Amino acid sequence: MRNSIHRLILPTLLLAVCLSYLNADDAIRFSGGYTRAVMIEGREAIVLTQGAEVEAGPISLKAQRIELFGPSSRYLTGSGKVAISDVEHGTTIYTNEISYDRETGVLIADGWVEVEDIVHELIASAGYMDYNSETAQMKLQVSAIIARNTAEGVMRAKGNTITVDSEEGLITISGDARVTYKDNLYQADITIINTETNEIEMSGNIQGAVDG
16 A cells, blocks of 8 residues: 555656746746656756647747757657647747747747748748747758748749748748749749848759749
8 A cells, every 4th residue: 555655746846846846947837747857967858749739939839749958958859640720920830740949939840840930921841840830940851842822823942952031021942943933934043032022033054934
């Protein structure tokens, strides 16, 4: 009987320690149908499964499995039907494998990823993405595609790498860059789009087809 009580008390104490540990720095809220905690110094980790959810600052993460580890739970990883929302910048990311560094604000999806940005009215997809939650700067690589809604129709772009710089209001497409807009086609090594004016600047092996 005494051993049974100890088995019940120990997970509760560990979870209480975890909560205190997490709140010592920036607040993290988490939940899951099953939670496993390891609080050995140098190996601190919390694993959440069965409806796992974590809120860390502006980032909200849902996945089949989430792990928090490192000093002050600096690192988060998610796997299996991952959905991440950056409420501050109006961005939602869908993928199957993701990692997030709370200290640098950098989030990496090494696999197929889809992005919705309601602030800039765009959707995107690629085979790899890194995203900075502090600046909302996003880099898409491997079959990168982006579509933006504008007052004059949808602008579509694809290339080897697409970088979205929200602070500068620029989208840079490099490596076999192709842009279609208002029934016109623009091709170049590098294309830069001004998201405020929709101006398109191209350089290197420029080609195009314009509806005259």
